Amino acid sequence: MSVAPMIEVDGLEVVFGHGSRAFRAVRGISFSVEAGTSFGLVGESGSGKTTVLRAIGGLLPQSAHVSGLMRLAGETLGIERSRAFRRRVQIVFQDPYGSLHPRHTVDQILGEPARVHGLHRVDDRIRRALLEVGLDASFRFRYPHQLSGGQRQRVAVARALIIEPEIVLLDEPTSALDVSVQAEVLNVLGRLRREHGLTYVLVSHNLAVVSHMCDQLAVMQHGMVVETLNVGQMRTDTPEHPYTKQLVRASRGYDRAAVETLEEFEV
Amino acid sequence: MKRQPLLVVEDLRVTFDTPRGRVEAVRGVSFELGREKLGIVGESGSGKSQTGRALLGLIAGNGRIEAKRLSFDGIDLLAADQRTLRSIRGARISMIMQDPKFSLNPVISVGEQIVEAYRVHTKASKREARERALNMLSAVRIRHPEHVFDAYPHEVSGGMGQRIMIAMMMIPEPDIIIADEPTSALDVTVQIQVLAILDDMVKERGTGLLFISHDLNLVASFCDRVLVMYAGRVVETVAARDLRSAKHPYTRGLMNCLPRIEGDGSDLPVLKRDPEWAQ
Numbered sequence: 213m214s215v216a217p218m219i220e221v222d223g224l225e226v227v228f229g230h231g232s233r234a235f236r237a238v239r240g241i242s243f244s245v246e247a248g249t250s251f252g253l254v255g256e257s258g259s260g261k262t263t264v265l266r267a268i269g270g271l272l273p274q275s276a277h278v279s280g281l282m283r284l285a286g287e288t289l290g291i292e293r294s295r296a297f298r299r300r301v302q303i304v305f306q307d308p309y310g311s312l313h314p315r316h317t318v319d320q321i322l323g324e325p326a327r328v329h330g331l332h333r334v335d336d337r338i339r340r341a342l343l344e345v346g347l348d349a350s351f352r353f354r355y356p357h358q359l360s361g362g363q364r365q366r367v368a369v370a371r372a373l374i375i376e377p378e379i380v381l382l383d384e385p386t387s388a389l390d391v392s393v394q395a396e397v398l399n400v401l402g403r404l405r406r407e408h409g410l411t412y413v414l415v416s417h418n419l420a421v422v423s424h425m426c427d428q429l430a431v432m433q434h435g436m437v438v439e440t441l442n443v444g445q446m447r448t449d450t451p452e453h454p455y456t457k458q459l460v461r462a463s464r465g466y467d468r469a470a471v472e473t474l475e476e477f478e479v
Numbered sequence: 480m481k482r483q484p485l486l487v488v489e490d491l492r493v494t495f496d497t498p499r500g501r502v503e504a505v506r507g508v509s510f511e512l513g514r515e516k517l518g519i520v521g522e523s524g525s526g527k528s529q530t531g532r533a534l535l536g537l538i539a540g541n542g543r544i545e546a547k548r549l550s551f552d553g554i555d556l557l558a559a560d561q562r563t564l565r566s567i568r569g570a571r572i573s574m575i576m577q578d579p580k581f582s583l584n585p586v587i588s589v590g591e592q593i594v595e596a597y598r599v600h601t602k603a604s605k606r607e608a609r610e611r612a613l614n615m616l617s618a619v620r621i622r623h624p625e626h627v628f629d630a631y632p633h634e635v636s637g638g639m640g641q642r643i644m645i646a647m648m649m650i651p652e653p654d655i656i657i658a659d660e661p662t663s664a665l666d667v668t669v670q671i672q673v674l675a676i677l678d679d680m681v682k683e684r685g686t687g688l689l690f691i692s693h694d695l696n697l698v699a700s701f702c703d704r705v706l707v708m709y710a711g712r713v714v715e716t717v718a719a720r721d722l723r724s725a726k727h728p729y730t731r732g733l734m735n736c737l738p739r740i741e742g743d744g745s746d747l748p749v750l751k752r753d754p755e756w757a758q
């Protein structure tokens with residue numbers, strides 16, 4: 213018997229609003245992620261990447277209409293997410309400034325999810341979580357504004373990990389960080405995945421970050437997946453879809469000639 | 480004969496008073512900006528944004544700006560009165576801020592904000608302004624400009640918010656654009672298209688562009704020259720095409736931290752800072 217993938221998304225649709233204002237942000241996408249691997253989502257701005265993460269995490273606003281199937285280790289997910297689900301799946305948001313409560317200390321920020329999930333030995337867990345992301349005990353009673361961007365993002369990672377999830381959804385986890393801090397955070401994420409067998413879904417505009425972190429990736433455009441490929445295909449520059457080829461070329465830097473050759477892909 | 484630079488900055492200092500003492504965010508930065516694309520790179524906290532903001536006098540209340548010289552098109556910005564400064568800001572020097580979502584008013588539609596920003600600097604009618612706003616939104620490759628025009632900031636994606644800000648700043652056709660991480664939330668194809676628009680403004684209209692970014696590869700391929708900042712100072716100024724072969728160990732360290740598409744996924748080198756660099 214084969215083991216079910218950790219995450220399966222099958223024909224996912226997300227529509228915002230109603231009637232003439234209805235907008236189909238995600239238009240029937242499917243992918244699956246094996247346990248312990250890391251899956252990248254790249255693609256056009258506004259193509260629905262964040263919306264997909266929010267749909268998996270059960271964090272879409274009331275105004276969103278969701279259809280299609282999502283399964284976690286073979287179990288179908290409903291609209292309401294149980295506390296047990298929330299313990300298994302955590303999201304790290306893009307913005308390290310906005311996502312931490314400004315008047316809570318690092319200690320409170322990390323302690324809250326542990327208490328909500330009724331975990332024991334919270335004190336130990338906080339200490340361990342900080343250590344895991346490479347922050348020493350002196351950070352424990354600081355406020356977010358007393359931390360650098362990279363330190364905040366590490367606190368956000370620690371908060372996601374403190375309840376020992378199996379799946380971590382990462383939305384542009386390093387795009388607000390400078391390259392040296394990005395390297396630190398990516399190293400931490402890579403090590404934690406290896407040590408704890410975590411499964412990641414990583415959204416990023418940076419193809420180098422995705423190549424570095426992921427095994428497979430899906431390329432999105434207009435709410436659809438145009439291609440799913442192995443990182444090997446990215447590294448050897450052999451994607452199939454013309455849009456993916458454009459992405460790879462554009463990620464080599466600014467090139468006026470490349471700009472002129474860009475094509476619009478209409479739906 | 481050499482053309483007069485648009486902007487001359489000499490020994491710029493930005494200092495903040497905080498309960499824990501003085502913070503010297505910018506410590507003696509000098510450069511000239513011509514009709515070119517000048518990049519500023521450097522690690523977080525090195526003073527890139529404060530350098531850009533100081534040129535417009537946009538420093539927090541606890542901060543102080545000092546300089547030997549700060550002149551724009553022959554105007555002494557340090558001595559200029561408030562009226563002169565107001566007529567320069569936005570209309571002749573504009574800045575695309577680092578956090579687009581924070582800069583947009585959440586309760587006013589996107590289109591109305593662009594129209595208002597434009598009408599502050601010109602006597603354009605509402606219709607004209609709307610027309611230009613829609614044109615500019617499509618110029619920054621927003622696919623459904625009418626839809627986005629009526630949207631509220633929480634209804635647009637991260638990358639759209641950034642392009643809305645860029646559109647807003649470019650409509651008055653300023654002489655200098657200070658762009659602070661203007662494309663960090665854009666996918667790479669849209670990014671190079673938006674940069675091409677800025678590139679055209681520099682080449683065709685002679686705009687001076689100060690381009691602040693963490694993305695070393697992008698700066699190397701897009702800009703003409705690059706200032707490399709560390710701890711409030713410029714440690715090195717290089718031609719952009721030479722950035723990848725820069726001499727300074729700090730610049731080299733930053734380049735080494737970058738993951739690569741062809742990389743093998745093993746741990747990345749992190750920067751080992753040397754106190755000498757701050758001298």
Ligand SMILES: Nc1ncnc2c1ncn2[C@@H]1O[C@H](COP(=O)(O)OP(=O)(O)OP(=O)(O)O)[C@@H](O)[C@H]1O
Nearest residue numbers: 228237257258259260261262263634635636637638
């Ligand atoms: N609450 C909402 N109400 C209405 N439309 C929304 C809402 N949230 C997102 N959208 C729309 O859904 C589409 C997809 O947005 P999403 O944030 O998922 O894009 P994205 O791929 O993450 O883009 P980016 O790379 O710019 O962050 C966009 O067109 C956006 O305007």
Ligand SMILES: Nc1ncnc2c1ncn2[C@@H]1O[C@H](COP(=O)(O)OP(=O)(O)OP(=O)(O)O)[C@@H](O)[C@H]1O
Nearest residue numbers: 495497502504522523524525526527528529530539
């Ligand atoms: N209002 C303030 N009070 C005290 N210190 C400040 C204030 N604003 C900025 N600073 C400090 O000034 C320094 C330079 O900040 P600046 O925003 O210019 O950095 P940056 O190079 O733009 O970094 P990043 O890449 O993270 O945007 C930082 O150490 C910052 O903490």
Ligand SMILES: [Mg+2]
Nearest residue numbers: 261262636637
């Ligand atoms: Mg997004």
Ligand SMILES: [Mg+2]
Nearest residue numbers: 527528529577
């Ligand atoms: Mg900055």
